[in-house]
Amino acid sequence: MNVHDILRNPDEHVRFAAYLDKLGHVADANELDLVSSVLTDPDQTMAQSAVLRHLDRRAAGFYPGPAYEGWAQAMAQVTTGHPFLAQRLREWSLFRAITLKMPWQPEALLTSSDWLQLKTAAGTNTDAMEMLAEAGRTKRIRNTARIGLNHRSES
Structure with a gap:
């Protein structure tokens, strides 16, 4: 089932589950196109929620390694126009910097979301x-x- 088939289903819960399934199995080469397609769903709250789960899952796997930078830059381009998703990507980058003891700005952490502060508070x-x-x-x-x-x- 492709994204166009998913979009035809009027039930946003069914579409959400289908998007999560597609995003969970997407090949790296197709990830950007799939995220872009999901973000065309008319129910933007649901679509962004599905993409957010995907971003969190992928970032959690990528952040410790060198592949994170390129992935995050590509995702930032795809999520342009979606402020919450862009913020989450920035916060994953800040979390990466803090966790890997790279340079970071204390003010950025203090003004970050509760999500990032709690994740960092439980860190190392x-x-x-x-x-x-x-x-x-x-x-x-x-x-x-x-x-x-x-x-x-x-x-």
């Missing part, structure tokens, strides 16, 4: 965790960072 970068323990946006983020720091100091 002591500087970032200390910052979030002190100034994380929510109590949950601050507590997660403190717990992580305490576990590190006990080890």
